[in-house]
Amino acid sequence: MVEGVRELKKRETRRRIAETALRLFAGHGFDAVTVAEVARAAGVTEKTVFNHFETKEDLVYSEDRAFEAELLESVRTRPAGEPALAAAERFLVGRYRRLAIDPASGDRARMFATLVAASPALRARERRIHARYADALCALIAAEQRAAPDDMRPRLLAEALMVVHGESLAMMRAGLLEGTPGDELGPRAVAAARRGLALLAGGFAGYAARRPG
Amino acid sequence: MVEGVRELKKRETRRRIAETALRLFAGHGFDAVTVAEVARAAGVTEKTVFNHFETKEDLVYSEDRAFEAELLESVRTRPAGEPALAAAERFLVGRYRRLAIDPASGDRARMFATLVAASPALRARERRIHARYADALCALIAAEQRAAPDDMRPRLLAEALMVVHGESLAMMRAGLLEGTPGDELGPRAVAAARRGLALLAGGFAGYAARRPG
The missing domain is CATH 1.10.357.10 (Tetracycline Repressor, domain 2)
Incomplete structure (x- = not known):
């Protein structure tokens, strides 16, 4: 049960990071936005981003x-x-x-x-x-x-x-x-x-x- | 007529360079052989090689x-x-x-x-x-x-x-x-x-x- 909630939260965080990244990239260009900026805008640490996505490109192809x-x-x-x-x-x-x-x-x-x-x-x-x-x-x-x-x-x-x-x-x-x-x-x-x-x-x-x- | 002979010679030179390159590359590896070495083995100048082939790779895909x-x-x-x-x-x-x-x-x-x-x-x-x-x-x-x-x-x-x-x-x-x-x-x-x-x-x-x- 607890595991279920944790999984759900994890998936929700992942989704939020990817959506935020897509919006930032689309606005400023893929090269112009750093992973740190994505993390800040999504309200997570850079480490959390890399826990969910191996590379910056994976943020797009999530x-x-x-x-x-x-x-x-x-x-x-x-x-x-x-x-x-x-x-x-x-x-x-x-x-x-x-x-x-x-x-x-x-x-x-x-x-x-x-x-x-x-x-x-x-x-x-x-x-x-x-x-x-x-x-x-x-x-x-x-x-x-x-x-x-x-x-x-x-x-x-x-x-x-x-x-x-x-x-x-x-x-x-x-x-x-x-x-x-x-x-x-x-x-x-x-x-x-x-x-x-x-x-x-x-x-x-x-x-x-x-x-x- | 003269043009025909010239064309034939040109094609023959091209063929000889490519065959020589393939033999050298196959023996020593593509990276280990220089275009200068290909030219020498084929009996032409490096400039002649580049007249016939734009890049080193083109020697293979001739x-x-x-x-x-x-x-x-x-x-x-x-x-x-x-x-x-x-x-x-x-x-x-x-x-x-x-x-x-x-x-x-x-x-x-x-x-x-x-x-x-x-x-x-x-x-x-x-x-x-x-x-x-x-x-x-x-x-x-x-x-x-x-x-x-x-x-x-x-x-x-x-x-x-x-x-x-x-x-x-x-x-x-x-x-x-x-x-x-x-x-x-x-x-x-x-x-x-x-x-x-x-x-x-x-x-x-x-x-x-x-x-x-």
């Missing part, structure tokens, strides 16, 4: 581990008979839909987009995070399918899913930076992701046939 | 522009009605097959594999080169298909093809480093690539269905 865990869980616990792609689609599309239904998530996403657009270091970090998602998905699918080492199909599926995710994020961020409201952007991103995922599901055999002449 | 041009050309000039995937498959599989039929290409590939395995800098460079291939393929397909900016399908196809290529290269290199002969490795890589490409062609809708229980 939800990457939760995202990864939920993505993997959605694939791992899919109904019997369901292909991995369908489970991943349900999870990803559900995420993009949040933008449409939760205005606070739109504000947060807009700050995020501003920040990442201005920082090559953060974009490089994000590429590494997405590569980690792909590795984890690939390992999960390969284990499930008992894939031979020469079987590149789990890797193909995992990387293709991450292309859809990356393109969907890029689209939503571009829209947010142009001031498109979340309830318009969300459905647009969902539709674009679904179109990409439909091609993945059905295959490229009939796609991009060369026109005569 | 064929990347030719590879890119041939890949794009194979897609651009495919027969009317043929999907882009089929054209890319013909080109890539033809490349992997060389390993089986040309012993010299096997020796070269083995040196290459040794070198890249030992150098994170070269691997990073290679990732950038593959990203450039994907960008070029994506741009070609998007232009052909007159894809809207929100249409992620050209990107999906281009990136998926580069996953197949990357996995095929990784497989061939691992085999080369284990001493597997080229005439055994080549067909194995071709079969693995074809299996991945078949999944791309047919789609992931039926792949990795969860087993009951």
Whole structure:
């Protein structure tokens, strides 16, 4: 019981630090704000910040581990008979839909987009995070399918899913930076992701046939 | 006529420098050999090396522009009605097959594999080169298909093809480093690539269905 309250408080502190950091970074730029300033604004010590976040970049990508865990869980616990792609689609599309239904998530996403657009270091970090998602998905699918080492199909599926995710994020961020409201952007991103995922599901055999002449 | 001979000589010099560099790098390590040493061993001045290759890394990836041009050309000039995937498959599989039929290409590939395995800098460079291939393929397909900016399908196809290529290269290199002969490795890589490409062609809708229980 006591442990439960302690855990809850810890999570709340972590959330507050990350929100504060995002707001400060978005206002002044990622490089211009120090971890000490984040700590002060969040009402904690610098040591507390580093207890929760290993690096300054982790303050921005504070939800990457939760995202990864939920993505993997959605694939791992899919109904019997369901292909991995369908489970991943349900999870990803559900995420993009949040933008449409939760205005606070739109504000947060807009700050995020501003920040990442201005920082090559953060974009490089994000590429590494997405590569980690792909590795984890690939390992999960390969284990499930008992894939031979020469079987590149789990890797193909995992990387293709991450292309859809990356393109969907890029689209939503571009829209947010142009001031498109979340309830318009969300459905647009969902539709674009679904179109990409439909091609993945059905295959490229009939796609991009060369026109005569 | 004179121009033709000059061009031929220039290309021959370029080839000799790259072959010499690959041999020296493979023997002593990429970092341990200077461009001056490459020049001396190839019988040219350092200035001549830099006339042909912008950076030291380009000495290793001396064929990347030719590879890119041939890949794009194979897609651009495919027969009317043929999907882009089929054209890319013909080109890539033809490349992997060389390993089986040309012993010299096997020796070269083995040196290459040794070198890249030992150098994170070269691997990073290679990732950038593959990203450039994907960008070029994506741009070609998007232009052909007159894809809207929100249409992620050209990107999906281009990136998926580069996953197949990357996995095929990784497989061939691992085999080369284990001493597997080229005439055994080549067909194995071709079969693995074809299996991945078949999944791309047919789609992931039926792949990795969860087993009951």
